[in-house]
Each structure stands twice: as C-alpha cells, then as structure tokens.
Amino acid sequence: MSIKYGLLALLQRGTMYGYQLRTSFEESTGGTWPLNIGQVYTTLSRLERDDLVRSLPEHDGGQRPYEITDAGRAELATWFATPIGRGDRPRDELAIKLALALTTPGVDVPGIIQAQRTATMRMLQEYTRMKQRTAGPADLSWRLVLESMIFQAEAEVRWLDHCEASLARHAPLPTLPPATTPDQDEETVHDREKTA
Structure with a gap:
C-alpha cells in the first residue's frame, strides 16, 4: 500500500495536520508500518500538487490542516474498489535471496532456510x-492487520519447509565407485597374476 492512499483514507474521516495523520496511520496499522513525519509531509505536498487534498489556513499553534478534495475522494474510492494484484506488491526478497543462493557457489542454502525459519517462528510467536493482548471491537482494524501478518508468517514457514524438501529431493547423490562382484575381484587378481 502506498502512503498516498493511507493519508487519503485518513483525511476522508476529517481534516488533520501532519502529526495527526502520522499518529492515526500508525494506530490504524498497529504500528506495523511506522512513518516518519518527512514521508507524511512529502506525500501531502504531492497530493496537494495533484489536487487530491488542499491545505487550509494554519491554526494558532502553527499546524496546517489538510482536507481531501472531491478528486481525492474519487481516487480513494477507485483504490478501495480495485483489487490489489500480486504484481503490485513489492518483490519477495526472501524468494530472490534463495534463488540467488542456489546458483551461487559456496552458499549454505540449508543454513539460510533454517535461519529464516527460526526468525519467522520467533515473529509468529510474537x-x-x-x-492475545488485543480485545474488543475498537481493536478490529489492528487485529485484522495482525492476523494478516500471522497468516503470512505461517505461509512463509510452510514455503520454507517446501524449499527444504525440494532441496533434499534435487540434491545430487554422492558418486560412489562402481560396485564389483566377487567374480570380478577374482578375475582381476587372476589377470594380474598372468601379467606378472
């Protein structure tokens, strides 16, 4: 999700200034995506440039509130109505890391898988x-974000298990010297005696 739509959604609730937007964004997502105030004001500047928000006169305290425009409401409605495609999400760094590790000599791929599984299990426990600490309807937005993170972590552990099993199935078998039968051993000894 881009910060753009997060800020538009918050401004749909009513006018807010930068620090209020940052606080509301972090509360809505349970702090899973912390914003720095510079990101908020940079995004607000772009939104204002694109006529999706407008700034209002400063308050006595020097804060400048922003409000969403009709164009901003239309943009937000389109975003809410449009499903998010897999291609619209950031690339999966872990999948890329494992793909590169498999083709890079000297890399301990099982070690990478195990280290990632351990880290993901720790996050899943957290x-x-x-x-367990969230309760009540007021926490529903945060709970939904948290459950999404739980499902993603569970899926990552299953995928890592799959990677490990695939690695074991496709690992080259060690090459052993060809097996000999007792008859072949006798022939070899007999042939050596003839040539001696």
Whole structure:
C-alpha cells in the first residue's frame, strides 16, 4: 500500500495536520508500518500538487490542516474498489535471496532456510502474543492487520519447509565407485597374476 492512499483514507474521516495523520496511520496499522513525519509531509505536498487534498489556513499553534478534495475522494474510492494484484506488491526478497543462493557457489542454502525459519517462528510467536493482548471491537482494524501478518508468517514457514524438501529431493547423490562382484575381484587378481 502506498502512503498516498493511507493519508487519503485518513483525511476522508476529517481534516488533520501532519502529526495527526502520522499518529492515526500508525494506530490504524498497529504500528506495523511506522512513518516518519518527512514521508507524511512529502506525500501531502504531492497530493496537494495533484489536487487530491488542499491545505487550509494554519491554526494558532502553527499546524496546517489538510482536507481531501472531491478528486481525492474519487481516487480513494477507485483504490478501495480495485483489487490489489500480486504484481503490485513489492518483490519477495526472501524468494530472490534463495534463488540467488542456489546458483551461487559456496552458499549454505540449508543454513539460510533454517535461519529464516527460526526468525519467522520467533515473529509468529510474537504476533500470537500480541493477538492475545488485543480485545474488543475498537481493536478490529489492528487485529485484522495482525492476523494478516500471522497468516503470512505461517505461509512463509510452510514455503520454507517446501524449499527444504525440494532441496533434499534435487540434491545430487554422492558418486560412489562402481560396485564389483566377487567374480570380478577374482578375475582381476587372476589377470594380474598372468601379467606378472
């Protein structure tokens, strides 16, 4: 998700200034995507340039509130109505890392898989503890974000298990010297005696 749509969604609730937007964004996502205030104001400048928000006169405290425009509401409605495609999401760094590790000599691919599984299991445990601490309808937006993270972590562990099994199936078997039968051993000894 781009910050753009997050800020538009928050401004749909009512006018807010930068720090309020940052705080509301982090509360809505349970702090899973922390924003720095510079990102907020840079995005607000772009939104204002594109006529999706407008700035209002400064308050006595020096804060400048922003409000969403009709064009911003239309853009937000389109975003909410449009499914997110897999191609619209950031690339999966872990999948790329493993693909490169498989083709790079000297890399301990099983070690990478095990280290990632351990880290993902730790995060899954932490997410589960966090879920137990959330309660009530007021926490529903945060709970949904948290459950999404839990499902993604569970899927990552299953995928890592699959990677490990695939690696084991496709690992080259060690080459052994050809087996000999007792008859072949006798022939070899007999042939050596003839030539001696």
